[in-house]
Amino acid sequence: MKKVLMPLLMVAVLALVPYLGVTYAGLGYLFGVVIPYASAVVLVGGFLFRLADWLRRPVPFRIPTTCGQERSFDWIRQNPVESPSNFWQTAVRVLSEVLLFRSLFRNTKAELHGGPKLAYGSNKWLWLGGLAFHWSLLVIVLRHARFFFIMMPGPIQLIDDFDRFLDVTVPAFYLTDAVVLAAVTFLVLRRFQDAKVRVISLPTDFFPLFLISGIVLAGVSMRYVTKVNVMPVKDLMLRLVQFGFDPPAEIGALFYVHLFLVCVLMVYFPFSKLMHMGGIFLSPTRNLPNNSREKRHVNPWNPDIKFRTYAEYEDDYREKMKKANLPVEKQ
Amino acid sequence: MSKYAPKVTELQKEFEEKPSLLKGDAPDMPWWDIPVEFRDGNWCFPGKPEVLEDLGLANPRKWAATDEDWKLPEGWQKTIRDGLKSRLKRFRSFKLFLDICVRCGACADKCHFFLGTGDPKNMPVLRAELIRSVYRNDFPLAEKILKGFSGSRKLTAEVIKEWHMYFHQCTECRRCSVFCPFGIDTAEITMMARELLNLIGVNNNWILAPVSNCNRTGNHLGIEPHTFVQNIESLVDDIEELTGVKVEPTFNRKGAEVLFITPSGDVFGDPGVYTMMGYLLLFHHIGLDYTISTYASEGGNFGMFTSNEMMKKLNAKMYHEAKRLGVKWILGGECGHMWRVVHQYMNTMNGPADFLEEPVSPITGTRFANAKATRMVHIAEFTADLIHHKKLKLDPKRNDHLRTTFHDSCNIARGMGMFEEPRYVLRNVCNTFHEMPENTIREQTFCCGSGSGLNTEEFMDIRMRGGFPRADAVRKVREKHRTNSLVTICAIDRASLPPLMKYWNPGVSVYGLHELVGNALVMQGEKKRTEDLREDPMAGVEEGEGDEA
Numbered sequence: 053m054k055k056v057l058m059p060l061l062m063v064a065v066l067a068l069v070p071y072l073g074v075t076y077a078g079l080g081y082l083f084g085v086v087i088p089y090a091s092a093v094v095l096v097g098g099f100l101f102r103l104a105d106w107l108r109r110p111v112p113f114r115i116p117t118t119c120g121q122e123r124s125f126d127w128i129r130q131n132p133v134e135s136p137s138n139f140w141q142t143a144v145r146v147l148s149e150v151l152l153f154r155s156l157f158r159n160t161k162a163e164l165h166g167g168p169k170l171a172y173g174s175n176k177w178l179w180l181g182g183l184a185f186h187w188s189l190l191v192i193v194l195r196h197a198r199f200f201f202i203m204m205p206g207p208i209q210l211i212d213d214f215d216r217f218l219d220v221t222v223p224a225f226y227l228t229d230a231v232v233l234a235a236v237t238f239l240v241l242r243r244f245q246d247a248k249v250r251v252i253s254l255p256t257d258f259f260p261l262f263l264i265s266g267i268v269l270a271g272v273s274m275r276y277v278t279k280v281n282v283m284p285v286k287d288l289m290l291r292l293v294q295f296g297f298d299p300p301a302e303i304g305a306l307f308y309v310h311l312f313l314v315c316v317l318m319v320y321f322p323f324s325k326l327m328h329m330g331g332i333f334l335s336p337t338r339n340l341p342n343n344s345r346e347k348r349h350v351n352p353w354n355p356d357i358k359f360r361t362y363a364e365y366e367d368d369y370r371e372k373m374k375k376a377n378l379p380v381e382k383q
Numbered sequence: 384m385s386k387y388a389p390k391v392t393e394l395q396k397e398f399e400e401k402p403s404l405l406k407g408d409a410p411d412m413p414w415w416d417i418p419v420e421f422r423d424g425n426w427c428f429p430g431k432p433e434v435l436e437d438l439g440l441a442n443p444r445k446w447a448a449t450d451e452d453w454k455l456p457e458g459w460q461k462t463i464r465d466g467l468k469s470r471l472k473r474f475r476s477f478k479l480f481l482d483i484c485v486r487c488g489a490c491a492d493k494c495h496f497f498l499g500t501g502d503p504k505n506m507p508v509l510r511a512e513l514i515r516s517v518y519r520n521d522f523p524l525a526e527k528i529l530k531g532f533s534g535s536r537k538l539t540a541e542v543i544k545e546w547h548m549y550f551h552q553c554t555e556c557r558r559c560s561v562f563c564p565f566g567i568d569t570a571e572i573t574m575m576a577r578e579l580l581n582l583i584g585v586n587n588n589w590i591l592a593p594v595s596n597c598n599r600t601g602n603h604l605g606i607e608p609h610t611f612v613q614n615i616e617s618l619v620d621d622i623e624e625l626t627g628v629k630v631e632p633t634f635n636r637k638g639a640e641v642l643f644i645t646p647s648g649d650v651f652g653d654p655g656v657y658t659m660m661g662y663l664l665l666f667h668h669i670g671l672d673y674t675i676s677t678y679a680s681e682g683g684n685f686g687m688f689t690s691n692e693m694m695k696k697l698n699a700k701m702y703h704e705a706k707r708l709g710v711k712w713i714l715g716g717e718c719g720h721m722w723r724v725v726h727q728y729m730n731t732m733n734g735p736a737d738f739l740e741e742p743v744s745p746i747t748g749t750r751f752a753n754a755k756a757t758r759m760v761h762i763a764e765f766t767a768d769l770i771h772h773k774k775l776k777l778d779p780k781r782n783d784h785l786r787t788t789f790h791d792s793c794n795i796a797r798g799m800g801m802f803e804e805p806r807y808v809l810r811n812v813c814n815t816f817h818e819m820p821e822n823t824i825r826e827q828t829f830c831c832g833s834g835s836g837l838n839t840e841e842f843m844d845i846r847m848r849g850g851f852p853r854a855d856a857v858r859k860v861r862e863k864h865r866t867n868s869l870v871t872i873c874a875i876d877r878a879s880l881p882p883l884m885k886y887w888n889p890g891v892s893v894y895g896l897h898e899l900v901g902n903a904l905v906m907q908g909e910k911k912r913t914e915d916l917r918e919d920p921m922a923g924v925e926e927g928e929g930d931e932a
Contacts, residue, residue: 058532106482109475112691115727117560117568118800119826124753124764127771128803134826135800137753149564155489156564160822162492164405168398170498170855172822178489182564247409249488251503252512254534257486328565331483336476337566342800345757349731353473357692359699360598362707365678368599369608376609378635378677 056244059259063266063313070312074305083308084288084300091315098322103330114349117337119155123346135342142341150332153183178242185235188228189264191215195226199282199289223279229272236265260326263317270310280304387424387843391886394847403501405492414503415516415536419544421448424844427551427837430591435584437595438693442584448547453540459583460538466579467518477575480567481518484508490559490569495829496552499848504549507559507569513545514576547585550576552845554834555688555720556793561826573835578690586689590836593685597697601680602647608677614650615675618660625918627910630667632675635708639674640745642705645716645762646682646874649895655877657916658717658895664904665766665897669746669774673714679704682721683874687728688836695732698724701759702733712742713759717895719792719834719873722761726799730757747772763872766900767804770811776905781912782813784922785868785899788860789816790853790880791828792873802826805872805896812903817864823856833879846879847886854887861888870894 073079120131133154136142148154161175195212198204204212216224240261243253274280284301291298320326333339366373366380373380389397402408410417426448435443442456456462471478490507492498497505504510512534520535536542555570580586593603600607606614612634623629633639645662649655666673679700686693705713715725730736739758742751749768751760769775789809795801802825809816823829832850833842860866869880869891877895884891902915913924 102482106475106479109472109478111475112473113728113731115476115568115571115798117557117566117797119561119797120800121802122753122800124801124804125749125768125771128767128807131800149566153564155562155566156487158562158827159489160493160562162405162498164398164403164498164501166399168395168851168855169858170852172820178487182487246488247404247407248491248503248506249486251404251409251414252486252488252491252506252508254486255532256534259532325483325485328483328485331479332565334475334479335483335566336479337560337568337571343753344727344730345725345754345759346752348734348756351731354732355692355695357696357699359696359703362678362700362704365601372607372609373635373677376612378608378612379637 055253055255056258059255059262062259063262066263066316067266067270067309067313070308071305074308080303080308081299083312084303085292085297087315088292088311091318095318095321098319099327099330102322102327103334106331106334110352111336111340112351112353114340114342114344115336116340116342118342122342137341137343137346139341142339146333146339149338153179156182177238181235181238181242184231185239188232188235191228192226192232192268195228199286200293202290223275225276229268229275232268233265233272236261236268240265256324260317260320260324263313263320267310267313267317270306270313274304274306274310278304278306280307385424385840385843385882387841388847388886389424389844391847398851401501404503404506405498405501410503414509414512417503419541419548421544421548424842426548427587427589427839427842430584430586430588434588434591434595435586438591438598440584440586440591441582444584448544453543453585455540455543455583455585459543462582463538463543463579466582467514470575470578474571474575476568476571480511480572481515483565484511484515484567485565486512487564489562489564490567493559493562494553494569495556495558495832495852496554496845496849499832499851500552500845502552504545505552507553507563507567510549510553510569511567511572513542513549514572517542543580543583543585546576547580550580551587551837552849554793554830554832554837554849556830556834557797558793558827558829561797574687574691577688581689587836587839589839589842590685590688593836594689594693594697597681597685601676601678601700602650603681603683603685604647604651606647606651606680611647611650611677611680615659615663618656618663622660622663622916625914625916626664626906626912628664628667628906628908630663632663632666633673634675634677636674637708638710639708640672640711641674642679642708642710642713643673643675643716644679644682644701644713646718646721647680648683648874648878649716650680652874652878654881654893654898654917655874655895657898657901658877660916661895661897661899661901662716662762664901664906665775668776668904668906669769672745674708674710676704676708682716682718684721684724685836687720687724691728691732694724694728698729699733701725701729702736702738705736706738711740712754713739714762714765715759716762717872717874717897719794719875721794721874722801723794723798725757725759729759744768746774761799761801761804763801763804763808763896766897767807770808775900777812777900777903778905779812779814779903780923781902781915781921782899783815784915784919785813785894786815786817786864786866787813787868787870787894787899788819788857788864788866789824790819790831790857790869790871790873790876791824792871792876793828793830793834795872796826796828808896808900809870812899815864817860817866819856819860823852829853829856831873831876831879831883833883834875838875838879843882847883850879850883851887853880854883857884857888857891861891866891868892868894870896870899872896
């Protein structure tokens with residue numbers, strides 16, 4: 053249980069820091085200006101560094117995992133997504149992984165029954181939960197653009213309207229707020245419920261889940277419960293995106309909790325498994341066409357290897373070869 | 384049965400009664416505290432000192448996995464660390480796969496070894512964590528700042544024992560990578576781990592002895608040229624006795640159009656030899672201008688299970704020999720990992736093959752466009768094309784005594800993507816073919832449990848467990864359709880599936896695809912065929928042997 057309690061405690065302490073800092077020490081400037089800037093620098097710099105760090109390492113071999121029929125004769129139907137043979141098909145494959153979690157959709161659950169017999173059941177909950185989680189996070193991030201622009205850009209306004217289509221409460225209820233809370237709860241609970249996932253889970257698996265829960269909970273409370281005045285918030289954010297350094301006006305401490313946890317997430321991101329966001333585009337088993345017999349793939353460090361040549365072989369076996377009537381190069 | 388495996392009834396009882404993670408019983412300690420226990424049947428004999436010396440590999444000595452002290456070389460920790468660093472630098476795949484796993488658990492119950500043992504460390508994610516935990520401890524950045532938090536640990540001799548055990552309970556089959564949302568491929572991680580272990584002399588004789596043989600004699604089984612020829616000639620005699628047709632293979636012949644390379648198991652091992660007879664009949668039937676080499680006499684490549692340098696060294700013979708003989712292109716026999724190497728590595732490692740021509744079937748004129756650069760064609764592609772163009776005279780009734788199902792070999796499925804060609808051939812050479820359940824075939828196919836150099840007698844316990852998911856799928860199709868024949872296109876399958884079937888599904892025999900082709904071919908000038916290539920009676924040929932399938 054230590055691996056669950058430790059990250060939970062860490063998030064709780066991290067939430068308390070800005071609360072105390074702003075309420076009792078008047079550190080609004082630190083938490084509202086300095087830390088956000090610093091975190092943004094770490095996020096962008098760190099993310100780019102990690103990407104560059106991967107990209108500078110070569111891909112010596114063309115190793116796609118082929119999950120469908122390769123291109124062969126014209127009378128055999130190729131599976132262009134699962135066994136792509138050109139760039140565009142491969143792009144579709146990668147994007148379907150990124151946008152739809154295609155491989156996760158295949159997920160099954162194996163069970164051992166008496167006999168003994170194995171049974172494989174369809175198991176799409178992880179796919180559904182994961183998809184709901186990531187998509188609602190994306191929508192939530194996008195609609196936070198309202199704080200960074202004086203006028204919301206059109207497409208984002210559209211997303212925002214769509215998210216609010218259940219316009220029955222004041223302020224209007226965002227669908228994604230509910231979805232992300234449900235999804236994150238599911239993702240935490242399955243780490244307890246499924247014995248296999250319980251065994252493999254590390255504190256670093258719980259920490260981001262708790263951190264994101266904390267961010268969402270603080271945000272949701274601000275919007276629906278304490279109803280923070282958004283004008284000074286928008287004012288602060290507009291100034292931040294214009295690289296201003298003016299101190300923020302009076303905003304509730306809850307806002308600083310929300311903002312600080314987001315900053316923690318930004319700093320944590322490049323140093324953690326959250327980098328799967330960038331890595332998914334680079335995975336050599338998914339982002340290469342299955343055409344290695346058709347087109348030579350070059351390994352930049354292809355080593356020179358001394359192999360046993362035919363001449364050396366014949367030197368060793370010449371007499372035996374002659375006796376067996378095998379042709380030889382030298383008599 | 385082997386003294387290295389429990390009786391099947393004992394294993395069945397264990398599966399049903401013993402708590403296991405597969406059934407939801409979590410161990411009562413963190414995975415890194417679970418001790419590693421070597422016992423009869425779960426470890427492979429280590430490489431013999433003379434074999435290591437022959438190959439110039441590190442730390443030749445006498446030792447066994449059950450020893451307390453493995454006599455690791457001086458400074459082995461540094462060797463492993465440096466080796467890890469160098470591989471992280473050379474392989475983006477390795478670095479990425481260590482970095483981006485989110486431990487979602489989608490792979491957990493996809494591994495045949497996990498399904499057969501219930502051992503937590505056989506979940507692909509934990510197999511990789513065995514290395515990740517050390518990587519996180521030794522390498523800066525990432526989550527090092529918060530040790531303990533990130534699940535890192537020191538590199539100790541215990542860790543090496545754990546690596547040895549679990550990277551030899553992975554057959555590099557890639558099934559987990561089909562299900563991983565990031566395509567993390569445990570085969571890639573296992574290959575790196577085995578390279579690292581070889582740097583300090585932690586190894587497997589059943590892999591290294593064939594590597595050494597192959598280097599010296601040209602094939603894994605260590606068959607010298609004259610014996611190689613004799614063996615094939617005795618198959619030629621068998622063919623003549625059975626069919627009345629004399630086939631005439633040639634050896635090391637310059638100027639042939641095609642060089643044919645197949646795993647040496649097809650030349651020497653039962654039931655591989657019947658597949659070889661099938662090839663010989665086929666080539667005779669169509670009058671192919673081909674030759675077989677005694678020097679490049681191995682299709683398979685156990686170097687792949689050692690290091691990528693060793694893979695390159697053994698593979699180099701194919702192009703070297705094709706160039707010397709002046710053939711136009713290479714035709715490859717039925718084998719799994721051989722085709723992973725040929726399809727995904729050969730041209731990169733030993734190409735470009737500009738001394739060969741783009742493969743064209745001399746019988747049908749078909750250009751094999753998908754093999755344009757590597758210039759090596761798979762026999763199932765070649766035969767499927769022949770059948771499609773109606774160039775073969777086939778009598779599928781001759782296989783009526785066989786009720787077949789098809790086992791996709793891992794590498795052909797997930798490292799090449801060839802699913803339809805062998806099925807097309809099979810449907811044309813026999814009348815009764817039924818698929819196994821859908822989660823057990825094609826890209827989701829289960830390994831035989833003995834791939835990647837684990838097909839050794841002393842490893843029988845784990846092999847029978849690892850093969851259980853495949854055997855279970857065969858049982859299902861057998862119960863439903865009275866299937867009695869498991870057809871494969873892999874030489875390791877042909878060696879490893881017979882004992883697996885004998886253990887779990889007695890009464891099911893294992894066949895190569897081209898053995899069935901050989902049975903069905905109506906040869907010019909043949910005598911009345913009443914027996915198949917393994918001298919079993921055909922159905923409906925003589926009275927009283929009808930099987931109205």
